[in-house]
Amino acid sequence: MLKRAEWDELLQLFTLMKKRRLGYMAGVLGHALSETIIMISLAFIMRDMINAIVEQDMVQLQRSSIAVIGMGIFTGLTFIIFGKLFFHSLFKTLADLRLQLFDHLSAGRVGDIEQYHPGELISRVNSDVDAVSEVFGYQFRQLVFTVLTGICAMIAMMVIDWKVGVVLVIVAVLTAVVNHYYAGKMRVVSDRIQATLGRMSATAMDAVYGSKEVRIYHMQSAQQDNYEKSNGKWLDNTKENSGIRAKLELANFSLKILNFSGMLVLGAILMAMGVTPLGEIIAMIQLLTALNMMFRELGGLVAYLQKSLAGAKRIFELFALPGELTDKQQPEEPDLSQPVIAVKGLSFAYPAGEAVIRDVSFAVQQGQTVAIVGPSGSGKSTLMKLLMGLYAPSEGSIAAYGRESRQLDVDSWRQHFSFIPQDSFLFSNTVKANLSYGRSGCAMADIELAAERSGCSGFIAQLPNGYESQITEGGGNVSGGQKQRLAIARALVKDAEVLIMDEPTASLDARTEAEIQAELDELLQQKTAIVIAHRLKTIRNVDQIFVLVDGKLVEHGDHDTLMRSQGAYFDLVMQSDQEEVVVA
Ligand SMILES: Nc1ncnc2c1ncn2[C@@H]1O[C@H](COP(=O)(O)OP(=O)(O)O)[C@@H](O)[C@H]1O
Ligand SMILES: [Mg+2]
Structure with a gap:
C-alpha cells in the first residue's frame, strides 16, 4: 500500500x-x-x-x-x-x-x-x-x-x-x-x-525552434537519427509492456x-x-x-x-518559490534633494555563479544623462536589470530620491523607470496594445507621438490595419529593427522619470540608427537617463560616463576627461574607432 x-x-x-x-x-x-x-x-x-x-x-x-x-x-x-x-x-x-x-x-x-x-x-x-x-x-x-x-x-x-x-x-x-x-x-x-517520450519531445522542440539552425548547420540527419533511436526504444518498450x-x-x-x-x-x-x-x-x-x-x-x-x-x-x-512583493515596508517620503538614482556598494551573482557585479556605486542627478560602457559580458545589462528590480542585489542598495528599492513593493519601484531592454519581447496583440502597456488607456495622440519619435510611424502606417494590426507571438512578423523601434516607442509612452536604454539601437542598420539617434538625443536632453551605448560616438555629450570592466566600475568622468587620462575608456574608444574604420 x-x-x-x-x-x-x-x-x-x-x-x-x-x-x-x-x-x-x-x-x-x-x-x-x-x-x-x-x-x-x-x-x-x-x-x-x-x-x-x-x-x-x-x-x-x-x-x-x-x-x-x-x-x-x-x-x-x-x-x-x-x-x-x-x-x-x-x-x-x-x-x-x-x-x-x-x-x-x-x-x-x-x-x-x-x-x-x-x-x-x-x-x-x-x-x-x-x-x-x-x-x-x-x-x-x-x-x-x-x-x-x-x-x-x-x-x-x-x-x-x-x-x-x-x-x-x-x-x-x-x-x-x-x-x-x-x-x-x-x-x-x-x-x-x-x-523516451520526454527525450523525443525535446528533440522535436529543438527541430521546430531551431529550424533555421538545423538547416544551416546540416543537422537534419543527426537529429533524425536521434529521433529514430528514441522512437525505436519507445517501440521496444511498448512491445515489452x-x-x-x-x-x-x-x-x-x-x-x-x-x-x-x-x-x-x-x-x-x-x-x-x-x-x-x-x-x-x-x-x-x-x-x-x-x-x-x-x-x-x-x-x-x-x-x-x-x-x-x-x-x-x-x-x-x-x-514554494517566493514572490517578488514580500519585503514591503512602510516607505519614507521621497526626498527630492537626493539624487534620482543612487547605487551604493552593489554586488550581485546569478544563482550558482560568481559575482557579476562587484561593489558598484554611482549616482544620477535630476536631468542628467549618464552612459555605462564596457566590454561585452562586463555586466552592463545585469546592472540595468538590478536597477529595474528584476533581481535582488546580493549586497548593497539602490535608492530613488533617498528611498531604497527594498522599502517599496516592486511595482511602485518600477513606476520610476521606462526600460528598453537589449532584447525586447512583443506580445501577441495589436500594435496599439503593445505600445500602451506601460500606461493603459492613454490617448492615441501620445501613442502616435511616441511612434513618430522612435521612427516607427512609417512602417506602422504601411501595416494592413495600422495600429490595430496584430503582432504575432514574440514579434515574429516584424523585423528585428522594427521590433526594437516598437520597444522604444513603448518605453516612451510609459514616460517615467528615468529612461533606461540597454543598447537600444544595436540591432538597427546605420541609417535607421542615425535617424533614431537624433530623436533620442533630443529626448535625452529633457530626461534623466541611463544609456548603455553600443557605439561610443553616440555618448560623447553625456554628463557622465561610467566604465564597467568585469563587474567593477573602473573609471568615470565626461568624455574629454576620460580621453585625457588614457585609461580603459580611451582603449575602448580606440578599439571601436578601429572597428568603425574596418566596417566603413
Ligand atoms: N540569466 C543569467 N544567468 C546566469 N548568468 C548570466 C545571465 N545573464 C548574464 N549572465 C552572465 O553575467 C555576465 C554579465 O552579462 P551581461 O550583464 O549580459 O553583460 P553585458 O550586458 O555587459 O554584455 C556574463 O558573464 C553572462 O554570462
Ligand atoms: Mg548586455
Whole structure:
C-alpha cells in the first residue's frame, strides 16, 4: 500500500481543494457508498428472487420486483446528486489551481523563473496539473470505491455462507498477488517509455525552434537519427509492456474462470447436498465480481496513484518559490534633494555563479544623462536589470530620491523607470496594445507621438490595419529593427522619470540608427537617463560616463576627461574607432 510519506503527500494535496474538500469527499464517499449498497442489495434481492422462483413463492417474487424498481430509482438519484458534487468540486479545484499557479508564476522572481527552460516550465505546469486531476478525478475515487465495495462484498459473502466465502477470498488474494507482481514490472517499463517520450519531445522542440539552425548547420540527419533511436526504444518498450500486459490478462482471465467455475462446481455440490439453496449461490457469484475487482485493481491502482503523486507534489515546489512583493515596508517620503538614482556598494551573482557585479556605486542627478560602457559580458545589462528590480542585489542598495528599492513593493519601484531592454519581447496583440502597456488607456495622440519619435510611424502606417494590426507571438512578423523601434516607442509612452536604454539601437542598420539617434538625443536632453551605448560616438555629450570592466566600475568622468587620462575608456574608444574604420 501507500508509504507514510505518500499518505502525507495525499493529505497535503487535499489542502489544494480548500473549502471544496467537503463537497468532494461527500461526492466520493456518497458515490462509493451508494454503489456498494446497490451491489450488496442486488445480491440479496437476487437471492430472494431466485429462491422465490424455485419455491414458486409469488408474494416474495412481487416484493423482490418492487425492491428492484426501488433500487433503480435509488441508483438514479444518488448518481445525480453525488456525481454533481464530485465533478463540481473537481473541476472548480482544477480551474482554481491553474489560476493560482499562473498568478504565482506571474508574481515570481525573474531569477527563479529563469532557472527553468521555458518549455520545460510550461509542460511541467501542465503535466503536474494533469497529475492532480488524475489523483482527484480518478485514482482516489476508484481506490475508495474498490476498497469499500470489496470489503463489503467479502463481509456479505461471509454472512451468506462463510465456507464458500473463505474459498473465494483465497482465490481472490491469489489474484492480488499476481496483479501486484505484474504491476511492478509494468511500472518499470512505463517509466522507461515516459523518459523516451520526454527525450523525443525535446528533440522535436529543438527541430521546430531551431529550424533555421538545423538547416544551416546540416543537422537534419543527426537529429533524425536521434529521433529514430528514441522512437525505436519507445517501440521496444511498448512491445515489452504489451507482452507483460497480455500475460497479466491471461492470468486474470484464468483466475476468473477458476473462481467462477470453482464457485459453480462447489455450488452444485452444496446444492445437491441440500446445504446451500440456488439463490445463495447466485448471490455469491454476483458478489464475486466486486471482490475480484478489489484484489485485481488494487495493486495497479496504488502503483498509478504513487506515480501521479510524484508529479502532483511538484506543484508545491512551484508554490514554494517566493514572490517578488514580500519585503514591503512602510516607505519614507521621497526626498527630492537626493539624487534620482543612487547605487551604493552593489554586488550581485546569478544563482550558482560568481559575482557579476562587484561593489558598484554611482549616482544620477535630476536631468542628467549618464552612459555605462564596457566590454561585452562586463555586466552592463545585469546592472540595468538590478536597477529595474528584476533581481535582488546580493549586497548593497539602490535608492530613488533617498528611498531604497527594498522599502517599496516592486511595482511602485518600477513606476520610476521606462526600460528598453537589449532584447525586447512583443506580445501577441495589436500594435496599439503593445505600445500602451506601460500606461493603459492613454490617448492615441501620445501613442502616435511616441511612434513618430522612435521612427516607427512609417512602417506602422504601411501595416494592413495600422495600429490595430496584430503582432504575432514574440514579434515574429516584424523585423528585428522594427521590433526594437516598437520597444522604444513603448518605453516612451510609459514616460517615467528615468529612461533606461540597454543598447537600444544595436540591432538597427546605420541609417535607421542615425535617424533614431537624433530623436533620442533630443529626448535625452529633457530626461534623466541611463544609456548603455553600443557605439561610443553616440555618448560623447553625456554628463557622465561610467566604465564597467568585469563587474567593477573602473573609471568615470565626461568624455574629454576620460580621453585625457588614457585609461580603459580611451582603449575602448580606440578599439571601436578601429572597428568603425574596418566596417566603413
Ligand atoms: N540569466 C543569467 N544567468 C546566469 N548568468 C548570466 C545571465 N545573464 C548574464 N549572465 C552572465 O553575467 C555576465 C554579465 O552579462 P551581461 O550583464 O549580459 O553583460 P553585458 O550586458 O555587459 O554584455 C556574463 O558573464 C553572462 O554570462
Ligand atoms: Mg548586455
